[in-house]
Amino acid sequence: MRLNEKTGEGLQSSAEVLETELVESLLAEHRSYHEMEDSPIVELDTLSQLKANLQVLADLTARLSFLNREIRYVMKVD
Secondary structure: OHHHHHHHHHHHHHHHHHHHHHHHHHHHHOOOHHHHOOOOOOOOOHHHHHHHHHHHHHHHHHHHHHHHHHHHHHHHHO
């Protein structure tokens, strides 16, 4: 009787292991790229994101206007 109980427990534990491996493999197939990264995703407040984006746009606008002035100057010199 004890042999049957032990083999029954062994089969049950191996079935649980197989089930968890199956579930993990199914979850791994449906993960998106950000879930696979080492660093966790940090969500920012939308207003702070907007403020940062506006600062980047202002910086890029200033750089583009400087470049346009330099190109106009070089074209006038020649």
